[in-house]
Amino acid sequence: MAQQDTEQERAGSSAVLPVDDEGFVIDTVDCEARETAYRERGTSRPITVVGNPVLHKECKDVTEFDDKLAQLVDDMFASQRTAEGVGLAANQIGVDLKVFVYDCPDDEGVRHVGVVCNPVLQELPADQRRLDDSNEGCLSVPTAYASLARPDYAVVTGQDEKGNPITVRGTGYFARCLQHETDHLYGYLYIDRLSKRDRKDALRQMAEGTPRYPVVPND
Numbered sequence: 001m002a003q004q005d006t007e008q009e010r011a012g013s014s015a016v017l018p019v020d021d022e023g024f025v026i027d028t029v030d031c032e033a034r035e036t037a038y039r040e041r042g043t044s045r046p047i048t049v050v051g052n053p054v055l056h057k058e059c060k061d062v063t064e065f066d067d068k069l070a071q072l073v074d075d076m077f078a079s080q081r082t083a084e085g086v087g088l089a090a091n092q093i094g095v096d097l098k099v100f101v102y103d104c105p106d107d108e109g110v111r112h113v114g115v116v117c118n119p120v121l122q123e124l125p126a127d128q129r130r131l132d133d134s135n136e137g138c139l140s141v142p143t144a145y146a147s148l149a150r151p152d153y154a155v156v157t158g159q160d161e162k163g164n165p166i167t168v169r170g171t172g173y174f175a176r177c178l179q180h181e182t183d184h185l186y187g188y189l190y191i192d193r194l195s196k197r198d199r200k201d202a203l204r205q206m207a208e209g210t211p212r213y214p215v216v217p218n219d
């Protein structure tokens with residue numbers, strides 16, 4: 001998701017995150033060190049944009065939690081940083097696998113950094129689904145923004161890059177990010193959730209703007 005307006009041993013820096021007493025992963029510790037370690041091992045790749053088929057179909061489940069996956073995660077953090085994003089799905093760098101990474105503040109401005117493989121968004125009871133209609137943007141729809149109502153609280157279950165089961169909870173902008181990135185891996189962009197008119201307007205903004213990061217041209 002777009003922003004609103006050293007040699008390291010892989011084993012050490014990709015350690016399993018701690019879990020709080022409700023079972024949610026604690027992704028707010030050592031954010032700077034963890035994000036730096038990932039992206040310094042990675043190579044930044046250009047971002048796919050709306051119209052590229054890889055963005056418009058469900059990605060494959062991750063089944064191998066190996067070095068290749070670890071390298072993909074590193075590349076995703078590097079790409080996310082280059083594009084100044086707060087979340088990035090694997091198909092946004094052209095890889096057909098259900099993985100997303102994030103580096104995103106919540107409603108209290110607390111930074112969250114993490115990786116989710118095979119994410120599933122939990123259905124929440126109506127009393128936990130207060131809608132927030134803030135602006136949303138996407139690295140794959142460069143330079144466009146639109147207001148989109150989404151629940152301001154989200155819970156995603158999945159696995160970390162080692163294959164351990166995790167549950168991630170988010171509020172505010174981070175809740176929006178978790179929903180946006182999970183959508184990506186099922187083949188949906190946020191503009192697919194807009195009215196016809198707002199979608200058209202977002203595509204017009206994109207056509208008129210110039211991305212500040214490398215993108216993969218569509219055929």
Ligand SMILES: [Zn+2]
Nearest residue numbers: 001138139140
């Ligand atoms: Zn996006």
